[in-house]
Each structure stands twice: as structure tokens, then as C-alpha cells.
Amino acid sequence: RLADLAPVTTDSLLALIALCNADPRTDKIDVGVGVYRDGEGSTPILNVVKDAERKLFETQETKSYLGMNGDARFTELLRPILLGEHAGDRAIQGLQTPGGCGALVLAFKLIKAANPDARVLVGTPTWPNHIPIIRGVGLEIVEYPYYDRDGCAIQFDAMLAALRSARSGDVALLHACCHNPTGADLSEQQWDQVVDAVVERGLLPMVDIAYQGLGRGLDEDAYGLRKLIANCDEVLAAQSCDKNFGVYRDRVGSLWIKTAAEESSTTAMKTVMQLAREMWSMPPDHGAAAVRIVLDDPATAAAWREELAGMRDRINSLRARFAAADPRLAFIADQYGMFSMLPLSKDQVLELREKHAIYMADSGRFNVVGMSDAAVDRFVSAVSTVLAG
Ligand code: PLP
Numbered sequence: 001r002l003a004d005l006a007p008v009t010t011d012s013l014l015a016l017i018a019l020c021n022a023d024p025r026t027d028k029i030d031v032g033v034g035v036y037r038d039g040e041g042s043t044p045i046l047n048v049v050k051d052a053e054r055k056l057f058e059t060q061e062t063k064s065y066l067g068m069n070g071d072a073r074f075t076e077l078l079r080p081i082l083l084g085e086h087a088g089d090r091a092i093q094g095l096q097t098p099g100g101c102g103a104l105v106l107a108f109k110l111i112k113a114a115n116p117d118a119r120v121l122v123g124t125p126t127w128p129n130h131i132p133i134i135r136g137v138g139l140e141i142v143e144y145p146y147y148d149r150d151g152c153a154i155q156f157d158a159m160l161a162a163l164r165s166a167r168s169g170d171v172a173l174l175h176a177c178c179h180n181p182t183g184a185d186l187s188e189q190q191w192d193q194v195v196d197a198v199v200e201r202g203l204l205p206m207v208d209i210a211y212q213g214l215g216r217g218l219d220e221d222a223y224g225l226r227k228l229i230a231n232c233d234e235v236l237a238a239q240s241c242d243k244n245f246g247v248y249r250d251r252v253g254s255l256w257i258k259t260a261a262e263e264s265s266t267t268a269m270k271t272v273m274q275l276a277r278e279m280w281s282m283p284p285d286h287g288a289a290a291v292r293i294v295l296d297d298p299a300t301a302a303a304w305r306e307e308l309a310g311m312r313d314r315i316n317s318l319r320a321r322f323a324a325a326d327p328r329l330a331f332i333a334d335q336y337g338m339f340s341m342l343p344l345s346k347d348q349v350l351e352l353r354e355k356h357a358i359y360m361a362d363s364g365r366f367n368v369v370g371m372s373d374a375a376v377d378r379f380v381s382a383v384s385t386v387l388a389g
């Protein structure tokens with residue numbers, strides 16, 4: 001019976017939003033969930049997106065069905081942004097999905113359909129949502145060491161050794177940039193070695209790219225993905241526009257598949273559409289339509305790149321500010337994207353919550369761009385106090 005269902009552990013990041021909302025203290029700081037906040041501490045809609053939505057409202061003539069791959073022009077316009085020099089390769093095909101999450105589920109379902117015995121190699125730590133998504137699809141997970149939180153460093157040799165000892169056909173889940181939850185990204189040189197290991201072992205690379213443009217830049221953040229594409233016959237990429245267009249709740253993303261030939265990619269695409277049909281049939285239109293309108297005009301596309309650079313610059317300037325404020329936070333300046341991980345015990349995280357009204361994940365992960373400019377000093381001083389205690 002439904003009444004006999006076992007209790008579930010909820011998404012701890014989403015639970016943290018509710019916990020912080022319920023705190024009556026007016027100076028509370030929410031550095032839990034990953035949304036960009038500006039100097040005033042709010043998450044505004046990008047100007048280009050607001051304008052595109054107005055245009056959409058005024059010009060859209062129908063809401064009849066688009067078809068299973070969603071807005072094909074949206075994926076076509078994303079192609080050069082994501083793929084760079086590989087944009088013309090028709091053995092790489094993409095389709096619109098409900099957010100990066102939709103792309104991840106589809107990708108793992110596709111893997112399960114092609115090779116039910118494939119194991120997924122997942123760096124530790126990774127984005128907590130990866131685990132239930134992979135398990136939900138029924139694939140086995142094998143962890144590889146990625147980041148030593150207390151040493152504030154990537155465990156690169158151990159990572160490489162783990163990839164080199166994997167089974168041919170295993171899947172290597174890799175974060176393209178702005179690693180969530182650590183902010184610790186591979187250097188280009190390290191990417192080159194990872195690509196070599198993936199090729200040598202015959203692994204299937206599965207790239208999660210949810211923050212393109214928020215780290216070093218649009219092209220720089222796609223370095224690893226493009227290098228994999230250049231060297232591997234088969235590559236999967238789950239892409240999200242939710243962060244770099246600030247359209248989180250509209251659920252905008254895409255899945256990209258490369259196989260050795262256009263024909264087999266088309267078959268893989270058809271398989272993926274069949275899988276989508278079993279879940280949501282077609283992705284929601286609104287957010288992707290707004291993104292398409294922005295990218296379809298060179299002037300608004302350039303304006304988006306500027307707004308994106310503004311978000312990136314704010315992230316990096318806050319990183320520099322944390323690093324300058326306390327030598328124990330110096331590592332934050334060498335990392336990218338919205339997150340870094342503080343070497344705090346769970347008790348220290350709770351102390352920040354209870355004594356200082358600062359809400360971060362139990363893991364010590366915090367959103368570096370989660371607070372207003374005015375709150376930075378209070379945040380740093382609370383963290384320094386707790387670290388010293
Ligand atoms: N992958 C990573 C690493 C993320 O941090 C996120 C964040 O939401 C996603 C995928 C999914 O993105 P979306 O919100 O578009 O589903």
C-alpha cells in the first residue's frame with residue numbers, strides 16, 4: 001500500500017533553503033543552494049532574458065507541441081558555444097532537456113540501455129544529486145578520489161590511477177568546470193592527462209557542464225569537453241543554461257551525444273527520445289525559447305556574454321576578497337565557480353548556523369556568491385572565529 005512507503009531522506013541542499021527561510025534573524029546569510037546573488041544579495045533576472053521574455057510574450061502565436069527534441073533552434077544556437085571548433089561535426093547531436101538534471105537522467109538511461117553492466121566512476125566528493133540519479137537508473141557506482149577537503153587540493157595522482165585501473169566500457173563522470181561542491185578544477189595540463197587515461201582505458205566520458213562561463217570564460221570552461229571530443233569516438237555531455245542564463249526555475253538544459261558516425265548518433269538520439277517519452281515526453285518550452293531569442297540575435301547574444309562576464313567577475317572578486325581576509329582561506333582564490341568547501345566539522349557548520357545565522361551545507365560547501373557585499377565582512381569574521389575555535 002502507499003501507506004507502507006519507507007521514509008525518504010530529502011535533498012539536503014533544498015531542505016537548507018527552507019531552514020534558512022524559517023530563521024527570523026534579519027542578518028542571516030544563505031550560502032546553501034547554488035544561485036548567483038548580486039552586490040545587494042538578490043538574484044535578478046538578466047536584462048537580456050527579461051527582454052527576450054517580453055518579446056516572446058508579444059510575438060508567440062501558438063503553444064502547440066514542438067516535438068520530442070524541444071526547440072531545435074535553441075540547441076543549434078548552443079552548439080558553437082558548447083562545442084567551439086567541433087560545432088560543425090554532425091556526429092555530435094543535441095536535444096533540449098528539462099535542465100541539466102533531465103540531461104543527466106537521459107544520459108545515464110542511455111548508457112544503461114547500451115551497456116547494463118557499465119559502472120560509473122564518480123569523483124569523491126561530487127554533486128550530491130549525481131548519486132541518486134545514477135542509482136535510480138540502476139547503474140553501479142565506483143568512487144575515485146577527487147579532492148582532499150582538509151588539504152584543500154585535488155588528489156590528482158589517485159584520480160588518474162583510478163581511471164587507469166577501470167574496466168573498458170566504464171563511464172567516467174567528469175565536471176567540465178566550476179566543480180560542485182569543491183570549486184577545484186583540473187588545469188589544462190591535468191585535463192590532457194585525464195583524456196589520455198580515458199582513451200587508453202576505453203572509458204566513456206560523461207561530462208557535466210552546468211556552469212560554463214562562470215569560471216574562466218566560455219571557451220576556457222569547455223577545454224576538457226572539447227579535448228575529449230577531439231580524442232574520443234564517444235562522448236556524452238549534460239549541459240545546463242540554468243546558471244549561465246540565470247533561469248534556474250525554468251529548467252533549461254540539453255544533452256549532447258557524440259558517436260563515431262552521424263548515423264549511429266542519430267540512432268542514439270532516437271533512443272534518447274524514446275527514453276524521454278517514458279518520462280516527460282517533451283521538455284517545457286518557455287526558458288529555452290527565451291534563451292533562443294537571446295542567442296538568435298548577435299547584439300543580444302553579445303549583451304548576454306557581457307552580463308555573464310559580470311557574474312563571473314563578481315564571483316572571482318569575492319573569491320579574492322575571502323582569500324585576502326584570512327590566510328586559511330587563501331585556497332579559495334585558486335578555485336572557480338559558485339562553490340568552495342571549508343574544512344569545517346559538522347559541529348562547526350552547526351555553530352555557524354546557530355550562533356551566526358550562516359547557512360551552509362553540512363559538508364562545509366558554501367556558495368561564494370551567496371551573500372551581498374555588505375555581508376562579506378561579517379561572513380569572513382564568523383568563519384575565522386569558528387575555524388580558530
Ligand atoms: N550538475 C551540476 C554539477 C549542478 O550543480 C547542477 C545544478 O543544478 C546540475 C547539474 C543541474 O542543473 P539544472 O538545475 O539545470 O538541472
Ligand code: TYF
Nearest residue numbers: 011013014032033034129180
Ligand atoms: O548544488 C546546488 O546547490 C545547485 C542547485 O536537487 C541544486 O546545483 C541543488 C539541489 C538540487 C537541484 C539543484
